[in-house]
Amino acid sequence: NAGVTQTPKFQVLKTGQSMTLQCAQDMNHEYMSWYRQDPGMGLRLIHYSVGAGITDQGEVPNGYNVSRSTTEDFPLRLLSAAPSQTSVYFCASSYSSKDTEAFFGQGTRLTVV
Amino acid sequence: GQQVMQIPQYQHVQEGEDFTTYCNSSTTLSNIQWYKQRPGGHPVFLIQLVKSGEVKKQKRLTFQFGEAKKNSSLHITATQTTDVGTYFCAPHGGGNQFYFGTGTSLTVIP
Numbered sequence: 702n703a704g705v706t707q708t709p710k711f712q713v714l715k716t717g718q719s720m721t722l723q724c725a726q727d728m729n730h731e732y733m734s735w736y737r738q739d740p741g742m743g744l745r746l747i748h749y750s751v752g753a754g755i756t757d758q759g760e761v762p763n764g765y766n767v768s769r770s771t772t773e774d775f776p777l778r779l780l781s782a783a784p785s786q787t788s789v790y791f792c793a794s795s796y797s798s799k800d801t802e803a804f805f806g807q808g809t810r811l812t813v814v
Numbered sequence: 815g816q817q818v819m820q821i822p823q824y825q826h827v828q829e830g831e832d833f834t835t836y837c838n839s840s841t842t843l844s845n846i847q848w849y850k851q852r853p854g855g856h857p858v859f860l861i862q863l864v865k866s867g868e869v870k871k872q873k874r875l876t877f878q879f880g881e882a883k884k885n886s887s888l889h890i891t892a893t894q895t896t897d898v899g900t901y902f903c904a905p906h907g908g909g910n911q912f913y914f915g916t917g918t919s920l921t922v923i924p
Contacts, residue, residue, distance in 0.1 A: 744914040746913060798906075798910045798912050800845050804859075805856040805858070
């Protein structure tokens with residue numbers, strides 16, 4: 702099994718550019734989420750989804766959009782990148798949000814200049 | 815998000831010393847999970863605690879869930895260089911948001 706696949710692994714953007722971080726899982730998990738990781742800040746929840754067609758905001762949703770058209774895919778869109786969005790982004794999936802382990806992708810290191 | 819404090823933020827230990835990290839919540843939890851992230855890697859699930867006062871062991875790692883289900887600890891006995899990384903708690907209070915603590919970064923000095 703591939704598990705959770707994130708692409709790209711590295712990305713450099715100019716301020717104002719847009720891009721989509723891809724996340725796909727092949728475990729038929731209902732719950733998927735996006736986090737950003739900054740030094741000393743831990744993992745902060747950006748957006749999450751409890752199933753296809755359902756998304757909701759986490760702790761730090763501003764500047765990011767998501768959609769969940771299929772169970773497998775949960776892309777994260779940056780509409781107009783800002784230097785404050787420089788971070789490492791992780792996608793995760795789990796069978797449910799409450800009591801099952803989360804599986805993480807390898808992460809995307811994003812730099813906005 | 816949930817009010818979760820994880821302490822300490824950083825810990826340096828000599829190889830062979832013990833290490834403990836604590837996760838404290840302001841609210842009663844339904845369960846708590848622990849994850850480890852190696853440098854440059856992604857978080858990996860270690861364990862889940864569900865019952866009040868629960869204690870679980872994995873080799874040199876001991877996990878505890880407080881009696882009031884508001885705090886938890888991870889203790890490593892006789893650290894090794896392979897224990898290096900950041901340890902995160904993930905407390906669950908019943909909502910759909912999957913939050914993590916701020917993490918404790920462990921450095922083991924050979």
